[in-house]
Amino acid sequence: MNKFRSARLKLGALALGLASLLGMGGGEAHAQDGPVGAASTATVPIKLALIESLSGPFANTGEAVFRNLLWATERVNARGGVALPAAAGGARPLQISRYDSKGQNEEALSALRAAIDDGARVVMQGNSSATAAALIDAVNKHNERDPDKRVLFLNYSAVDPILTNEKCSFWHFRFDAHAxxxxxxxxxxxxxxxxxxxxxxxxxxxxxxxxxxxxxxxxxxxxxxxxxxxxxxxxxxxxxxxxxxxxxxxxxxxxxxxxxxxxxxxxxxxxxxxxxxxxxxxxxxxxxxxxxxxxxxxxxxxxxxxxxxDWMPNVSGAPSASFYKAFRERFPRPQDDYVHLRMQLMIEALAKAMEGAGSVDAVSVARQLEGIKVSLAGRSASMRAADHQFQQxxxxxxxxxxxxxxxxxxxxxxxxxxxxxxxxxxxxxxxxxxxxxxxx
The missing domain is CATH 3.40.50.2300 (Response regulator)
Known part of the structure; x- marks a missing residue:
């Protein structure tokens, strides 16, 4: 019985990996294109919402973030997705949907509401501390009002120290070093x-x-x-x-x-x-x-x-060099060369937390994220439970x-x-x- 179960899991992982290579989380989308990388009909994806400036003066930074997160989710999907128990849907791929904040807080808040309505239970943002502060407040209020649709906020770049000090929130996790x-x-x-x-x-x-x-x-x-x-x-x-x-x-x-x-x-x-x-x-x-x-x-x-x-391409060591070369192979245009190790670690931490929780429930995943340790490219980091500030x-x-x-x-x-x-x-x-x- 265990042999048959093992075989089914391996086949499922292989199918997800092939789906990823053939387009699930594959090609780059434009602003407001919606979900990136449609999942196969046999699986229900875990929806992640990217809320970022994808137009306007900082569109280049938003697109750079998207490439990083896309590559990170492709890596998870290629190894079979997030390994959850059958009751939680079994192995499930990660899927990013893009929401253009246009560099405006009000647009970001509208995007948050749309993302939640679309079924996302994890939102990601970073290229503005003012926007991050507004999102923290909105997520706090939403999670109190609607506990059945609670969401987590993963922050990869908003580094105003106040976000993990006076404004710290159980639902917010910062993966960048603060200012x-x-x-x-x-x-x-x-x-x-x-x-x-x-x-x-x-x-x-x-x-x-x-x-x-x-x-x-x-x-x-x-x-x-x-x-x-x-x-x-x-x-x-x-x-x-x-x-x-x-x-x-x-x-x-x-x-x-x-x-x-x-x-x-x-x-x-x-x-x-x-x-x-x-x-x-x-x-x-x-x-x-x-x-x-x-x-x-x-x-x-x-x-x-x-x-x-948090990392630079010329950090010494073969694992770091291999990591950077792999990114350049995935995105060969020189202008696309803006890789962030912390964003890769963020997605790895999320997948590991979901697997540890055995579900995608926001409270259960948040508890797993507290104190989680992840490693990649020869670098390791952990989340401090006291304030949800990544230590790296x-x-x-x-x-x-x-x-x-x-x-x-x-x-x-x-x-x-x-x-x-x-x-x-x-x-x-x-x-x-x-x-x-x-x-x-």
């Missing part, structure tokens, strides 16, 4: 730059950008009180087309370095403008390692652009030309990559939390 953790990692490098005496702080004018500059001032005062802050300003998010006036102010301030949490076009246009006005200082960034920034900076960024991330190593890299020691891989076909200069273990990146969570 204070990232700033502490950058300070590991900045602290050693003894020639640095002045910095310019610039950021996007919303909760995340404000949090970055606030923490920069705090950590500079504590660790480099000798460094003067010669500029400190915020600019509108996604609305500045010409950063030349900002770049001129940065240059005229005499700042030897810029500290910024800017992302997407707000970063690319800023560094491009700085290069064009002849600014020769360094950039300490959260996201300067991709999305067009290295190509925009060019040779001027060699040895001067510093970025922090962080790396800091410095821009250099591909082919120089430590830079076997470039970024987006630019000819520039990032040499890892700090690999900070999870135990060192961890920070205290003020979360007081209501549990279920």
């Amino acid at each position: 204070d953790m990232r700033m502490a990692a950058l300070m590991e490098v900045l602290r050693g730059d003894k020639a640095l005496k002045s910095v310019y702080l610039i950021g996007q004018d919303y909760s995340f950008g404000q949090a970055v500059l606030r923490e920069a001032r705090k950590q500079l005062a504590a660790q480099r009180p000798d460094v003067a802050v010669v500029g400190d300003e915020l600019h509108p998010v996604g609305r500045v087309k010409d950063f030349a006036p900002y770049a001129v102010k940065i240059k005229n301030s005499g700042a030897q370095a810029v500290i910024t949490g800017n992302w997407g076009n707000d970063l690319t246009l800023l560094v491009k403008a700085a290069r064009e006005v002849g600014y020769s200082g360094s950039f300490y960034t959260f996201y300067g390692n991709a999305m067009g920034a290295p190509a925009a900076i060019g040779d001027a960024g060699i040895g001067k652009v510093v970025a922090v991330a 190593a962080l790396v800091v890299g410095v821009m250099d030309k591909q082919g120089t020691p430590g830079v076997p891989f470039d970024v987006e076909g630019s000819g520039y990559g990032f040499r890892v200069v700090r690999d900070i273990p999870a135990a060192q990146t961890e920070q205290l939390t003020s979360c007081k969570m209501q549990r279920y």
